[in-house]
Structures are given as C-alpha cells and as structure tokens.
Amino acid sequence: MSARRGTVPVRGYALTPWSRALVDVAEGRFTGDGTDAAVDSRKITQARRYFRDRHVHRLRIDAGRVTSSVEGSQLEPFEVTIEIRTVDTATVATLLRAADAVTEVMSLSRGEQPRTVGELVLPTESADIVGACTCPDDSGRCIHILSTLYEVAVEIDRRPTTLLSVMGTSLPDLLDAIEELAPAPDSSPSGDSGRIGDENDSAPPRIDFYGTGATAPPLPSPPRMNPLTDLDATALRTALRASGVAPGDIAEAVDELGDLYDRIIEP
Known part of the structure; x- marks a missing residue:
C-alpha cells in the first residue's frame, strides 16, 4: 500500500x-x-x-x-x-x-x-x-x-x-586550554632538565670531538606537544589507512596510539 x-x-x-x-x-x-x-x-x-x-x-x-x-x-x-x-x-x-x-x-x-x-x-x-x-x-x-x-x-x-x-x-578552544596547562619545559640556566650529566652535576657535560675536549652545547628545550591533538586528524587517518588499518579499526588504532604516547612521555 x-x-x-x-x-x-x-x-x-x-x-x-x-x-x-x-x-x-x-x-x-x-x-x-x-x-x-x-x-x-x-x-x-x-x-x-x-x-x-x-x-x-x-x-x-x-x-x-x-x-x-x-x-x-x-x-x-x-x-x-x-x-x-x-x-x-x-x-x-x-x-x-x-x-x-x-x-x-x-x-x-x-x-x-x-x-x-x-x-x-x-x-x-x-x-x-x-x-x-x-x-x-x-x-x-x-x-x-x-x-x-x-x-x-x-x-x-x-x-x-x-x-x-x-x-x-x-x-579548538578546549584543545588550546589543555595545551596551556601542559608543564612548561625547564628553562633553568644550568640546563639540568633532561641532560645526560657526569659525576659532577654542577659542570656542563663534556664531549670529545676527536680529542678537542670541547664543551657540548646545552640540550634544546622544545615546547611540549601532543601529536594526536596537534596533527591534522584527517592526515592521521589517511596515514593509518595507508599502513593497512581497516576503516572500521581506525578509531581503535588512534586510541591505541594515544595510550602508547602517554606511556612514552610519562616519567
């Protein structure tokens, strides 16, 4: 009917x-x-x-x-x-x-x-x-x-x-606010944060360039970022598809990447 x-x-x-x-x-x-x-x-x-x-x-x-x-x-x-x-x-x-x-x-x-x-x-x-x-x-x-x-x-x-x-x-506003709450990189003059030091922490690390005994430059302090929020989500899905991830598994793959990244950056 x-x-x-x-x-x-x-x-x-x-x-x-x-x-x-x-x-x-x-x-x-x-x-x-x-x-x-x-x-x-x-x-x-x-x-x-x-x-x-x-x-x-x-x-x-x-x-x-x-x-x-x-x-x-x-x-x-x-x-x-x-x-x-x-x-x-x-x-x-x-x-x-x-x-x-x-x-x-x-x-x-x-x-x-x-x-x-x-x-x-x-x-x-x-x-x-x-x-x-x-x-x-x-x-x-x-x-x-x-x-x-x-x-x-x-x-x-x-x-x-x-x-x-x-x-x-x-x-976008929420992501910006979250990023602003990220811990600031250590900008102390001694550059102690993340530095591979020797037994004397007060001295800068030494490195031997073919016997010159030159002092190594301080390690860089790049701003903190989260690639899963800073990268283009569309490009990320495209990359996952190119790597062989099935369309129905992309969301789960992104979540797994987020878990892995959290484990990497956690002290």
Whole structure:
C-alpha cells in the first residue's frame, strides 16, 4: 500500500547520549538536585508533534543562547529565546586533566560523544535552561520552547561539537586550554632538565670531538606537544589507512596510539 499523500516523514531526536541528556533536563526528567519537576506530558506530546511537523524555523545556536521562530496557533509565528548556562573552558580543561581524560577530546573530531566530556559540559538541572516565548504560556517550558530544544538535540545528534558551541566553548578552544596547562619545559640556566650529566652535576657535560675536549652545547628545550591533538586528524587517518588499518579499526588504532604516547612521555 502506498503512503498517504502529504504524510510527513517520521523524525527522530535525542538518539545519542548527549542529546538525550539535554532533553531529559529540558523536560525535567533529570532530578539531580531533587527539586526538578517534570513538564506536563501533554505539553511534551504537543511539542513532539510540532517537531515532527517541522514547525520550528530560523533555528540559531550561539554560545549560551538559542533562538527560533515556531509556527503555532496564531497567524504570526512565536519567537523563542533560550538562555543556557555556559561552562568555563579553562575549568573544563583542568578537570579533564585531573580525570586523565584529555585523550577523550580528540574523539570528538571523530563524531564520538566521550562520557567524561559530556559530564563536564552538559546542563545538570532545569535551572540551567531558561526559556522565553512570545506565546501566552510564560512557564518557561511551553511547547514552542520544547520543540526548539528538540531541534537542538537533532543538531547534537548530527555533530556532537554543537553541544560545545551551545555551552559556550568549542573544540579548538578546549584543545588550546589543555595545551596551556601542559608543564612548561625547564628553562633553568644550568640546563639540568633532561641532560645526560657526569659525576659532577654542577659542570656542563663534556664531549670529545676527536680529542678537542670541547664543551657540548646545552640540550634544546622544545615546547611540549601532543601529536594526536596537534596533527591534522584527517592526515592521521589517511596515514593509518595507508599502513593497512581497516576503516572500521581506525578509531581503535588512534586510541591505541594515544595510550602508547602517554606511556612514552610519562616519567
């Protein structure tokens, strides 16, 4: 039997952990502080219908702010503005280092949604999401606000980095903040860090160039780097493919490289 004329294709949202967590907070299903109240189920049902029927237009996602126009019961669309509590990039970077989860950040470039990053970035209570709409419902969770948040969830399903954007950060900013937290190279005049010394640590190392007895120059102090975050991710995947890694095993190979690199640089 052919589909009925005019039938709108079924749309899905909150298909991934991050978008599901955002929707749970928006609908008041996550009671982290014990005070959140779930949104009326009738509103949720109506908002889902608005989402499926594509009533949300001109969606714009900025740092801590989402806006849209939603077709409703009146001739003119309702204007929606949603303010979301943003995160501090430097604090997130510090907590990622403390949790030994820096390598998780790189998985974002592969379209993954790492658990620790999500825990540090996602809203955790209804108060983190404040909505306003030009419709008569001033509850802060009208059907127009909810349907807009469902559209945001779709964007997160498509590109996990959308969550970083709406929470006031980005993948490049997060990587820069992590790099700034890297230990600075030892710049002491004696050049003791990493130097192969002799029995007298106060004297520079000696090296014999064909009997000249010349003093060896101090060892260089290159800036600290992580090749898995500094290199082009596309070039890295291309190199892995050229080495014989199957396409389905590339993500696992990158994670193994990250583990090996951590072991190399750890004292």
